[in-house]
Amino acid sequence: MSTSVSQVDVPEVEVQEGLWAAIREVLHERTAMVGLVILAAFVLMAVFAPLLSPYDVHVASCGVFDPPSAKHWLGCDDGGIDMLSLVITGGRISMIVGFAATLVAMTIGGGVGLASGYFGGWVDVVLMRITDYFLVIPDLVLMIVISAVWGPSLSHVVIVIGILLWTSTARVLRAQVKSVRERVYVKRAQSLGASHLRIIVRHVLPQVGPLLIANTVLTIAVAVFDETALAFLGLSDPTATTWGTVMEHAFDRTAVSAGAWWAIVPAGVSVALVIMGCYLFGQSIEDALNPRLKVAHLSPRSWRLRTLVGRGPDAL
Amino acid sequence: MTADLATAPLLEVAGLHVWFELPGGRELHAVQDVALTLEAGQRVGLVGESGSGKTTTALTIMGLLPSSAAAAGRVAVRGEDLMPGLENGFRSHRWTDIAMVFQGAMNAFNPVRTVGWQIAEPMIAHGTATGSAAKARVAELLELVGIPAAAATRYPHEFSGGMRQRAAIAMALACEPKILLADEPTTALDVMVQAQILDLLTRLCGDLGLALLLVTHDLGVVAQTCDDVAVMYAGEIVERGRIDALFHDAEHPYTRALFAATPDLYGDEPVASIPGSPPDLARPVVGCAYRPRCPLAFAPCVDVRPVLAPVSATTATPPGTQPLTEPLTEPSTEPARHLVACHAASSARAT
Amino acid sequence: MRGSDYLVKRSAFAVITVFVAITINFFLFRVLPGDAVSNLARIPTATPELRHALRVQFGLDKSAWEQYWLYLGQLLHGNLGISFANQQPVRDNLVTALGNTVPMVAIGTVVAIVIGILTGVLSAVRRHTVADHVSTNLAIAFYAFPTQFLGMMLLILFAGLLPSAGMSDPFALGDVSFGSHLADLAKHMVLPAATLALTLYGENTLIVRSAMLETLGEDHVLTARAKGLSRRAIIRKHALRNAMLPTVTMIGLSLGSIVSGAILIEVIFSWPGIGSALYQAVLQRDYPMLQGGFLVITVTVILLNFVADLAYFRLDPRITS
Numbered sequence: 001m002s003t004s005v006s007q008v009d010v011p012e013v014e015v016q017e018g019l020w021a022a023i024r025e026v027l028h029e030r031t032a033m034v035g036l037v038i039l040a041a042f043v044l045m046a047v048f049a050p051l052l053s054p055y056d057v058h059v060a061s062c063g064v065f066d067p068p069s070a071k072h073w074l075g076c077d078d079g080g081i082d083m084l085s086l087v088i089t090g091g092r093i094s095m096i097v098g099f100a101a102t103l104v105a106m107t108i109g110g111g112v113g114l115a116s117g118y119f120g121g122w123v124d125v126v127l128m129r130i131t132d133y134f135l136v137i138p139d140l141v142l143m144i145v146i147s148a149v150w151g152p153s154l155s156h157v158v159i160v161i162g163i164l165l166w167t168s169t170a171r172v173l174r175a176q177v178k179s180v181r182e183r184v185y186v187k188r189a190q191s192l193g194a195s196h197l198r199i200i201v202r203h204v205l206p207q208v209g210p211l212l213i214a215n216t217v218l219t220i221a222v223a224v225f226d227e228t229a230l231a232f233l234g235l236s237d238p239t240a241t242t243w244g245t246v247m248e249h250a251f252d253r254t255a256v257s258a259g260a261w262w263a264i265v266p267a268g269v270s271v272a273l274v275i276m277g278c279y280l281f282g283q284s285i286e287d288a289l290n291p292r293l294k295v296a297h298l299s300p301r302s303w304r305l306r307t308l309v310g311r312g313p314d315a316l
Numbered sequence: 317m318t319a320d321l322a323t324a325p326l327l328e329v330a331g332l333h334v335w336f337e338l339p340g341g342r343e344l345h346a347v348q349d350v351a352l353t354l355e356a357g358q359r360v361g362l363v364g365e366s367g368s369g370k371t372t373t374a375l376t377i378m379g380l381l382p383s384s385a386a387a388a389g390r391v392a393v394r395g396e397d398l399m400p401g402l403e404n405g406f407r408s409h410r411w412t413d414i415a416m417v418f419q420g421a422m423n424a425f426n427p428v429r430t431v432g433w434q435i436a437e438p439m440i441a442h443g444t445a446t447g448s449a450a451k452a453r454v455a456e457l458l459e460l461v462g463i464p465a466a467a468a469t470r471y472p473h474e475f476s477g478g479m480r481q482r483a484a485i486a487m488a489l490a491c492e493p494k495i496l497l498a499d500e501p502t503t504a505l506d507v508m509v510q511a512q513i514l515d516l517l518t519r520l521c522g523d524l525g526l527a528l529l530l531v532t533h534d535l536g537v538v539a540q541t542c543d544d545v546a547v548m549y550a551g552e553i554v555e556r557g558r559i560d561a562l563f564h565d566a567e568h569p570y571t572r573a574l575f576a577a578t579p580d581l582y583g584d585e586p587v588a589s590i591p592g593s594p595p596d597l598a599r600p601v602v603g604c605a606y607r608p609r610c611p612l613a614f615a616p617c618v619d620v621r622p623v624l625a626p627v628s629a630t631t632a633t634p635p636g637t638q639p640l641t642e643p644l645t646e647p648s649t650e651p652a653r654h655l656v657a658c659h660a661a662s663s664a665r666a667t
Numbered sequence: 668m669r670g671s672d673y674l675v676k677r678s679a680f681a682v683i684t685v686f687v688a689i690t691i692n693f694f695l696f697r698v699l700p701g702d703a704v705s706n707l708a709r710i711p712t713a714t715p716e717l718r719h720a721l722r723v724q725f726g727l728d729k730s731a732w733e734q735y736w737l738y739l740g741q742l743l744h745g746n747l748g749i750s751f752a753n754q755q756p757v758r759d760n761l762v763t764a765l766g767n768t769v770p771m772v773a774i775g776t777v778v779a780i781v782i783g784i785l786t787g788v789l790s791a792v793r794r795h796t797v798a799d800h801v802s803t804n805l806a807i808a809f810y811a812f813p814t815q816f817l818g819m820m821l822l823i824l825f826a827g828l829l830p831s832a833g834m835s836d837p838f839a840l841g842d843v844s845f846g847s848h849l850a851d852l853a854k855h856m857v858l859p860a861a862t863l864a865l866t867l868y869g870e871n872t873l874i875v876r877s878a879m880l881e882t883l884g885e886d887h888v889l890t891a892r893a894k895g896l897s898r899r900a901i902i903r904k905h906a907l908r909n910a911m912l913p914t915v916t917m918i919g920l921s922l923g924s925i926v927s928g929a930i931l932i933e934v935i936f937s938w939p940g941i942g943s944a945l946y947q948a949v950l951q952r953d954y955p956m957l958q959g960g961f962l963v964i965t966v967t968v969i970l971l972n973f974v975a976d977l978a979y980f981r982l983d984p985r986i987t988s
Contacts, residue, residue, distance in 0.1 A: 268816030302403030
């Protein structure tokens with residue numbers, strides 16, 4: 001029954017607008033901007049690493065575990081190599097590994113999520129079962145086993161992280177695609193004989209775009225984290241300089257017993273900052289897309305009683 | 317403004333404004349200068365499109381605003397203004413004086429607690445009944461709304477839509493309130509169940525002497541249930557009066573459009589929808605808020621805001637018929653009068 | 668009824684997942700290119716005798732399918748093979764290691780969950796206040812710090828105050844009373860358990876906070892307020908109980924982070940648990956140990972997930988109808 005004068009069909013454009021409006025809203029939010037700025041800073045640092053790095057990371061430029069000084073702002077490691085240079089150079093490879101692994105994860109997760117949500121039926125059942133199994137199996141342990149079998153190398157690290165980090169993307173995307181598909185206009189597009197690819201690209205992807213962006217950013221955080229973990233366990237390329245191997249070397253070469261915190265802090269804090277940047281930005285988008293977080297039926301303070309200024313009949 | 321407690325109406329809303337702070341420092345004025353009174357046993361319908369401020373008005377009567385909201389005006393129960401007490405001032409009056417049946421009873425119940433537990437909860441919180449007395453009262457209330465008492469131990473999802481709405485009514489009656497607010501109590505129910513629920517509400521108001529404020533978008537529902545009706549548009553009451561007066565002699569073009577948009581009882585005739593959409597309440601509205609959609613708009617509507625004014629008795633009801641339709645017990649005060657906020661209506665009368 | 672349906676479904680899922688894990692385990696080590704067997708030559712200590720023993724152990728002369736069935740049969744008998752490194756049965760090694768891991772991880776995890784729930788709920792009910800901002804940002808920071816970084820920082824901070832490695836003092840041979848042994852163990856456990864708690868609490872706080880915020884946005888909370896309940900009563904009787912549902916699910920899914928945290932921490936603090944065993948197995952290319960360790964950890968996680976499912980079943984009446 002429809003007796004409502006208010007049940008006006010929401011026009012297509014508005015739905016789409018609504019989603020991107022969430023992104024625009026996010027860009028006005030301070031936490032999201034802090035996250036984006038942190039991320040951008042590290043991306044720039046990675047891009048311009050060779051220009052920014054003050055010393056050669058292959059040549060000793062100071063003493064063993066020299067503490068921070070005017071010449072070496074972040075001190076030196078066990079081999080007399082400048083920490084600042086190590087962190088800048090390492091950041092470049094860590095970021096590349098993190099982004100590349102995320103690309104792999106997003107390709108798999110995006111594909112599985114789209115296919116599962118869009119086609120439904122047995123495709124959905126099979127893909128979601130597989131996803132559920134992967135979701136339960138502890139990532140890092142499987143990563144360790146695979147890396148151990150394949151041998152340590154950066155490309156292996158990228159692939160191993162990528163093929164294990166796609167599950168949450170697939171699930172989140174599937175739910176979203178499913179609801180988009182239900183909307184009238186996708187059905188309409190189908191009935192007009194548009195191909196699946198066209199419908200996905202033209203109608204589905206723009207709708208799930210913001211969520212995909214949020215998920216990508218959050219996945220980068222996990223990928224960077226996992227790279228350091230694998231490197232720490234000696235499963236990354238030991239000759240490559242990454243934030244992970246820098247911390248691993250510090251641990252292996254007694255930075256802890258030497259009390260040389262400066263050999264650990266720069267890389268650790270860099271990783272933490274990248275993860276925080278990703279979290280702040282990605283989570284802000286997810287929160288903006290979650291209508292349930294917009295309503296608060298219980299808040300610590302009451303509404304206010306005010307006298308009217310400038311509105312209502314008094315103003316007339 | 318302070319009324320004598322003895323003669324004060326059961327519920328009085330006067331000069332009510334509610335506005336919300338939006339991101340970017342803007343304000344959304346959801347309710348503007350709303351006035352209403354409710355007496356025991358009286359049933360008033362509050363009608364409007366979604367976003368007209370009708371639900372916000374009802375929630376404000378219970379003080380149920382979010383912290384981003386600010387309000388001005390008066391909400392008085394038996395002459396006592398509750399507004400200065402803010403959230404906490406309203407709390408002791410909730411459910412004991414004013415209770416509410418919410419829109420969509422599925423979500424109004426907590427899914428992980430039994431229905432009986434949720435009905436008993438306010439009794440225990442307000443100390444009106446405890447232990448076995450509360451249990452007995454739950455059973456009594458369920459029977460009253462036509463649900464077997466044994467259903468108290470079941471969970472909301474085990475109920476059908478109609479049963480859930482009945483249970484919501486039973487819950488609202490738990491602490492014997494004087495005023496019942498019902499926000500779209502029959503939306504999403506099929507026509508048969510809808511009629512049953514409305515009958516139940518009408519019967520309860522009569523039996524228990526409850527004052528009912530029925531919030532809905534559906535004039536048909538109001539016609540079945542209420543004596544009086546107030547029509548809201550863009551946060552303001554634009555017309556009010558007895559339901560039959562409005563039905564026969566709606567003065568405001570919006571009220572007429574609403575009637576035209578309401579299907580008759582059999583729902584066969586095509587429904588005329590109202591073209592256009594309500595104004596953005598985050599921007600100041602100059603002149604009449606309905607003007608952009610109004611077929612009768614003329615010069616003064618552009619910059620002069622119409623105020624609610626009585627429709628002259630001669631145009632509202634033909635002489636001679638009045639005494640027959642007026643019940644003897646009806647206090648011949650404000651609610652019975654027909655008021656409209658429209659330049660076109662008054663100018664039509666003037667000519 | 669649907670309630671038993673749910674239990675059957677979740678049990679079946681757990682069993683099938685264990686099976687999938689076993690299968691992955693088998694194929695990773697035997698079928699994939701670059702598998703363990705072709706890596707045998709890399710084992711530094713590989714003598715011809717050992718190689719022969721390995722060939723017999725891996726059943727290399729048989730087809731992959733036959734090997735798979737053999738492997739399943741061995742598992743059913745609890746046989747996980749012999750460790751390359753110490754020539755002991757992998758099962759015995761892992762049982763000892765698991766016994767060392769469980770108390771440390773359990774304490775760290777429980778502390779993290781308790782603190783996470785407290786701070787998460789506090790943040791949510793005081794949303795947008797200073798307390799919320801401080802608590803949430805702290806949680807994000809601890810979520811972001813790499814585990815190994817936190818561990819090393821604690822080691823440096825508490826150097827000399829608390830033992831930094833192992834489970835017991837190797838020189839405390841004279842005094843063997845149970846009480847002093849326990850005290851020694853507790854002292855050794857402080858840093859690793861604290862590191863685990865710190866790395867996990869942030870994530871838990873964020874999970875609980877957002878679950879709680881979502882609950883506070885639900886209509887039944889408005890009903891509870893309309894009933895004239897106090898803020899405390901609404902939080903205690905409505906919000907908390909409902910927010911536990913997504914929290915249980917999410918903590919179930921974050922078991923993976925617990926495991927990775929535990930592995931890194933055991934390596935840092937030389938805690939002789941399953942994580943260390945896995946790490947040593949990687950270093951020594953001790954494939955039977957690696958395989959066994961993977962299986963034991965995965966099966967444990969699957970079982971704990973099943974426990975989370977059971978908890979959900981207890982908490983949500985909608986499943987039992």
